[in-house]
Amino acid sequence: MLALHAAWSPGRGLCFWAEDPARVAGGSRSRARGARPHPFAADHERLWAVAAALGATGGEGQAVLHLPSTAGPSGATREPVPSDAATVSAALAPWTVPVLELDAGVLLRSEPLPGEGGEFTVLRALGRLAADLVTRGRVLPAPAPDDDTPLGWRPVLQGPDLVAADAFAAALPPAVRAEALDGRPVADGVGPDPAELVTEALTALVDAEARHRLRSEPVPPALLRAAATGELEPGLARWEVVGAPHAGPARGTFRLTEIAVDDLGHAVDGEPRFWLEFSLQSAQDASLRVTAESIWRDAGSLRRWLDDPSEMLLAELGRAATIYPELTDALRVPRPTGMELDRAGTHHFLLHVAAPLDRAGFGVLLPSWWSEPARLGITANATGGAGPEGVVALRGRLRKEELVDFSWKLAVDGETLSDDEMRALVHAKAPLVFLRGRWVAVDPDRLRAGLEFLDRAPAEGTVGDVLTLHSAYHDDLPPEWAAPLPVEDVTAGGSLGALLSGAADAHLELLDDPPALEATLRPYQRRGVSWLAFLSGLRVGGVLADDMGLGKTLQVLALEAHERADPLPPTLLVAPTSVVGNWQREAARFTPGLRVLVHHGAGRTTGDLTAVLASADLVVTSYGTLTRDVAELSRHAFHRLVLDEAQLVKNNRSRAARAVRTIDAQHRLALTGTPVENRLAELWSIMDAVNPGLLGTVTAFRDRYAVPIERHGRSDVAKRLQGAVRPFLLRRVKTDRSVVDDLPDKIETVERCGLTAEQASLYQVVVDEMTETLSGLETAGREGIERRGKVLAALTKLKQVCDHPALLLHDGSALARRSGKLARVEEIVAEILAAGEKALLFTQFTEFGDALAPHLARRFGVEVLWLHGGTSRRARDTMVEAFQADDGSGPPLFLLSLKAGGTGLTLTAAQHVIHLDRWWNPAVEDQATDRAFRIGQKRTVQVRKLVCGGTVEERIDDLIEGKRALAGQVIGDGGDDPDWLTGLSTDELRRMVALGPGASTGDEDEVDDELDDDDAA
Amino acid sequence: MPPRRRRPTEPFREKFPEPGPDRFEGYGKRIAVEDGIAARSRRGAIGESWWSGRFLAVLEKLGVGGRLDRGKTYARAGQVVDLAIDPGEVVATVQGSRSEPYRARIGITTFADEAWEAVEGAFAADSWYAASLLGGTVPDDLEEVFARVGLSLFPTGAREMPMDCSCPDWSVPCKHLAAVAYLVAERFDDDPFLILRWRGRDRTTLLAGIRERRDDTGPAVTPLAQVVDRFWSAGGPLPDLGRPVPGNSEELLDQMPPLGVAVDGTDAREALRPFYRRFGL
Known part of the structure; x- marks a missing residue:
């Protein structure tokens, strides 16, 4: 197989020749211009055989080419080096080779043949540029080179096409321009200017391609005539200069690259070197960048873009030298193209020059690995x-x-x-x-x-x-x-x-469930308790910020049970008033072995607490009581201080916050269900309460973290803060992979609330009335239907009081701060809204709903849907649709009356169900709960049943939960009528409804509004 | 006190003794000029660059302080009506207190062509000079280039820089010449090529000369002999042509003016249109 070659001869065009790798002499024996015949060039006959395969026509001839050759003993060359051999030590010598002068079109419309050299690769690519120019109409008629078709075509090179042509000139294989030029000494070995050759070749290719495409296009005879007679020439001459919009002014641009290989192609080892390449970049078209090397090589084509590219380049370099004086040395040559930088020079350029140059309007192109000084x-x-x-x-x-x-x-x-x-x-x-x-x-x-x-x-x-x-x-x-x-x-x-x-909960050694704990911890809870115990051992404060419903209370109780195998001082637990009773009951349920003291309410021990504390493991108090009794409480040493709903103590100047800081405890723990890490003020307060001083003063914290993160959106600072609090904060959300598998589809909890003083006194009034009425009936012997009606009426009234005093008084008075249950509802709703989730709230009292819906809407500034028996079917459908909106945009709270909303609806957008009051029959509640827990619900649904502690609600709840002997009666016929209740004797009833000690009425004025008081004034 | 010369061109001019400040008022107030050439500098020195400073230093050495200050005031007030820096001289028209403006001229010895050719040769071999001048700065070592051919870029004294003005003041420079000199200094600040023009070589000629001589420094084309090692293959990346973008193949034609030859009743340009349409198909 022959090795096929191509040279572009100025004037003659494409010259095709070949060498025989087997070194079989075939070429002509003749010498052209005194050059010896190439010893193994293919003769014309063999060339034609190949050209036929290309479908080419043309003439025969000879060309003198400068080719790499072996150097003879005295410098005389012996023979050409084959093109597939290494040419490193070769010299150039002229050789006469037989060539076929082919039509340029052969490069456009033939498939590559085996054996084609690198010259063909470049020339065929140039052909593609030519075809592309024709397709885009970037051609103009040129005086015809022959008479057959008087209309010839030439390329119009502008903008990116100019740059492309220039790149071809730079990439042109030397072999393409190897023909010895007339009038040049052969020893010079310069060869034709590649830029001129590329322009010439491109013109020939464009002409060939354009003619080919127009081969069947009729040419108006009048046009042919005008072209043939030269009439068109003045007009076409004008076209030479018109219509070449300049790309506008250019700016000097500096491109830094690493020199990976040295001039000989050897990989660089030792000191790294970099090359700062000079170029001009069009101000209007950034893709137009011409290197200084091209500018100096330019034969004039770039002048169509810039008036004088070389002077513009020098002007830009001169301007840059005022910023970068080191440039001066690189300019002390005739044609500066760039400068080499060593390691120190590169460092200086990257750190101290690149930015000023950029600011001064120069282009600076840096390697992709460079972003900025390393941190x-x-x-x-x-x-x-x-x-x-x-x-x-x-x-x-x-x-x-x-x-x-x-x-x-x-x-x-x-x-x-x-x-x-x-x-x-x-x-x-x-x-x-x-x-x-x-x-x-x-x-x-x-x-x-x-x-x-x-x-x-x-x-x-x-x-x-x-x-x-x-x-x-x-x-x-x-x-x-x-x-x-x-x-x-x-x-x-x-x-x-x-x-x-921050991976502590996943990697700490797990504790066994404490024997004193009457519950089985879920795996993530066990991890949480182990983390708490580890922190406790270190005496380092922690924040347990698990999503609501994941069992923070249980984890804290388990921790206490774990540690209290040995005698310890009591733990002081501070909670909002509304959940004080809940803590007491949860402790009684899960850790009955713990001695719990509720230090809260009017009946609490006053004065010296030494004696009562000595006999307690867990002291539960409210923030209000803590504030009031802080002088006494701070006298005693506690094992641990636990702050429940710690996010409520966010005002660090409030009395509650200051009281918390005076408590002497070996270990401090805060519980919160809100995503505290995103609320910086809360985060600081909580962290400072459990690890005083860790995050600095509040002022310092604002300057270091809060302002950069919240005002300037600095994600790096946010990341740093996250890292800082990571060891002390454990937050699992219900959607966590590690948690979700442990979770059931539905988490049901009963939440105990307290009564306000107003509620408690009203409750007592109803109880007294009922007792009196029933005694009267009993005395009069009128029992049966009438008694049953009175009992039901009284029970309903009691439940109404538990919900809110206004329900009993029917006075339409304001709701705020009068109901322990409402206070708890507001806390829960706040958490739900903070998490961006939705809730269903069920009540059996339409009157309560009428008041509650606007109250919640005002309190939280959200829309609250309210569906009851009087709601029209259409309104109902609209509400459901709004609530279920696919994008989650609908109202987050949906209040329903148990009777009207308990069946039929699908409300799976809700992840929370809150039963504001208990129905006698759990099946009715379950049906209501199922509105959210239906097909289509993909998340865990959290169900909360609110119950006022120490009231009839709690006792009914106990019965329903099957903890008492009367349970069997509950699971009766499933109807709504609580026969089992009305059938109780008056004494039994009295015990059932009596206000128990767990009613946990707060202090007179207390519904946790002490938390945010600002008594700085 | 510098030597005073009488102007031979105006022999009948009234002679006044050196005017003091009070008598100076006797000349009347200067006549305001609309659209005069006002100095950019509003206070302090005029001429920011070291090279305009070198030029002004020649004047300052003459020790006519008061006139220089008044010249400065004139320059700032825009009393100079026009000003041209040409090879060998600066010619300007200055409006004084008389209705007829004065003509002021600052001459300079120009350099011979041979000297300029030597300078161009030096510039061609070392691009720093041209780069710096084109960038708007006179390079620190430019004077050395001239020194090598025995020349001084800046005038060494007033002898090399003959000045005259048609005003009645005997002093050289008078305030009119001083005003012109300050404006020239600002021109030099803006375009250092003007110094060279004043010395006999304008920018275009100089740059063309540099280009010509740069070509003598060697070929811009890489000699074949230097690329023997990669003789047969591409010497760099080929441009990425991508896929041809379908667009309007008649766009270029639309930008062309009519050819001015009628073909079948319309301009020949329209006769070409079907060809361009075909190209785009």
């Missing part, structure tokens, strides 16, 4: 310490005071450097180093400061130091720990490491 930081790793396996393996018994070894490292862009990498950085002549596959530049001053710190940094510290270093702000650290660079990461092994990384 230099410090990392610390804590290891060793007591125990055979080091500190960190000790289960739940790690102490803050324990000593650990510190090892400090430098980090670049958050990645810790290995010793080798650190050495490379230290020894680099300029702080530009190749790390992890890319170049990074570091500030030398900061590097020096960092290295100095590494020398003096503490080699030993405590576990507490590790935590402080990890989370405290740099300025708050004691001087010996204050690194001159940001501490990027603090790591440790084992459980301490897991804590720091």
Whole structure:
């Protein structure tokens, strides 16, 4: 097979020739212009055989080509080097080869043949550019080269086409321009100008392609005549100069690249070098960029774009030199094309030149690996310490005071450097180093400061130091720990490491369920308790911020049960008034072994509490009571302080917040169900309550975190804050992978609320009335239907009081702050809305709904749907549709009367169901609950049943939950009529409805409005 | 006190003694000029660059402080009506207190063509000079280029820079010449090529000369002999042509003016239109 070659001869066009790799002499023996015949060039006959396959026509001829040749003994050349052999040590020598002068069209309309050399690759690509120009009409008629078709065509090169043509000139294989030029000494070996050759070839190709496409297009004879007689020429001459819109002014542009290979193509080893290439870029079309090399090579074609590209280039370089004086040296040559930069020069350019140049209007193109100066930081790793396996393996018994070894490292862009990498950085002549596959530049001053710190940094510290270093702000650290660079990461092994990384709940060794706990923990709850126990062992405060419904109460009780195998001082638990009773009952249910003292309400112990505290494990109080009794409570030492619904204490100047800080406890724990990490003011308050001082003062916190994150949207700062609080915050949401599998489809809880003083007194009035009435009937012997009616009426009244006093009084008075249950509802709704979720609220009292719907709407500023027996069918459908809106945009709260809304509807947009009052028959409630829990519900539904503690509601609840002997009667015929209740004797009834001690009436004025009081004034 | 010369061109001019400030008033107030050439600088020195400073230093050495200050005031007030910097001289018209404006001229010795050719040769071999001048700055070492051919770019003294003005003041420079000099200094600030033009070589000629001589420094085309090692293949990436974008193939034709030849009743350009339509198919 022949090796096929092509040269472009100025004037003659495409010259096709071939060499025989077998070195069979075939070429003509004749010499052209004194050049020896090429010894193994193919003769015309063999060339024609190939050209026929290309479908080409043309003439025969000879060409003198300068080709790589072996150098003979005395410098005389012996023979050409075959094109497939290495030519490194070759010299150029002229050879006469037989050629076929082919029509340029052959490059446009033939398939590549085997054996074609690299010349064909480039020329065929040039043919594609020509065809593209014709397709886009970027051609103009040119004086015809022959008489057969008087209309010829030439390309119009503008903008990107000009740049493309220029790139072809740069890429043109030397072999294409290898023909010896007349009048040039052969030894010169310059060859024709590639830019001129490309223009010539492109013109021939465009002409061939345009003629080919017009081969069947009729030409008006008058046009032919005008062309033939030269009439068109003045007009066409005008076209030469018209219609070439300039791309406008250009700007100097600097492009930095790494020189991967040296001039000989050898990979560069040793010192890296970079090339700063000069170019001009069109101000209007950024894709138009011409390198200085092209500009100097330019034969004039670029002048169609710029008046004088070389002078514009020099002007731009001269202007740039005022910003970048080092440029001067690179300009001290006739044709500056760029400058080579060493490591130090590149570092300087990247850090101190690129930006000023850019600002001064120059283009700066930097390598993709370059983004900005690398961020230099410090990392610390804590290891060793007591125990055979080091500190960190000790289960739940790690102490803050324990000593650990510190090892400090430098980090670049958050990645810790290995010793080798650190050495490379230290020894680099300029702080530009190749790390992890890319170049990074570091500030030398900061590097020096960092290295100095590494020398003096503490080699030993405590576990507490590790935590402080990890989370405290740099300025708050004691001087010996204050690194001159940001501490990027603090790591440790084992459980301490897991804590720091925020993966503690997944990696801590799990505790067994405490034997004293009368419940089985779900797996994620067990992880939560283990985390709490670990923090407790460390004496480090924590925030348990699990989604509502995931069982924070149970986890805290389990922790207490776990720890109270040994005698301990009591734990003080502070909660909103509305849930004080709930804590008491949950503790009685899950940890009956714990001695619970409710220190709340008018009947609480006053004065010295030493005696009562000595006999308690868990002291439950409200924020209001804590505020009032703070002087006494702060005298005693507690094992733990637990702050329930801690997000409510967000005003750190309130009396409640200050009281919390005076309590003496070994361990502090906050519970919250809101996504506290996104509410910075709350986050600071809660963190500061459990780990005082950790996040600095509130003012400092605002400057360091709150303002940058909230006002400036700085995600890096947000990330840093998340990292800082990570060890102390555990939040699982219901949708977490690790939680969702553990969750049932439906979580049902009964929430106990307290009564306000108003409710309690009204309740007592109804009870007294009922007792009196029933006694009267009994005395009069009128029992049966009448008695039954009185009992039902009284029970209804009691339930109404539990909901709200206004229901009994029928006075349409304002709702706020008069009902413990309503207070709890508002808390729950606030959480739901904060989580962006939706809830169904059921009540059996239409009158309550009438008042509650507008109240909630006002309170939360959301639309509240209210569906009851009087709602029209159409209104009902509209409500359901709005609530179920696919995009979740509908109203978040849907209040329904149990009778009207309990059946038939599908309301799966709700993830929460709240039963405001209890029905006698649980089946009715379940039916209502099922509105949300139906096919189409993909999430866990949380069902809450609100019950006032110490009232008939709670006792009925106990019965329904099957905890009492009377349970069998509950599961009766399933009807709505509570025969089993009305059939009770008066005494039994009295016990049933009597106001119990658990009614937990608050202080006279107290529905938790003390939480946000601002008594700074 | 610099030597005072009488102007031979105006032998009958009234002679006044050196006017003091009070008598100076006797000349009357200057006549305001509309659209005069006013100095950019509103206070302090005029001439920001070191090179215009070198030019002004020649004047300042003459020690006619008061006139320079008044010239500065004139320059700022826009009393100079027109001003041209040409090879060998600066010619300007300045409106004084008389109704007829004065003609002021600052001459300079121009350099010989041979000297300029040597300078162009130096510029061609070292692009820094042209780059810096084109970028609007006189390079620090430009004077050395001239020094190498025995020349001084800036005048070394007033002797090289003959000045005259048609005003009655004997002093050289008078305030009119001083005003012109300050405006020239600002022109030099803006376009350093004007210094070279004043010295005999305008920008276009100079740059053309540099181009010509740059070509003598060697070929712009890479000699074949230097690329023997990659003789047969492409020397760089080929442009990515992508897919031809379908567009209006008649766009270029539309931009062309009529050919001015009628073919079948319309301009020949329209006769070409079917061809362009065919190209786009």
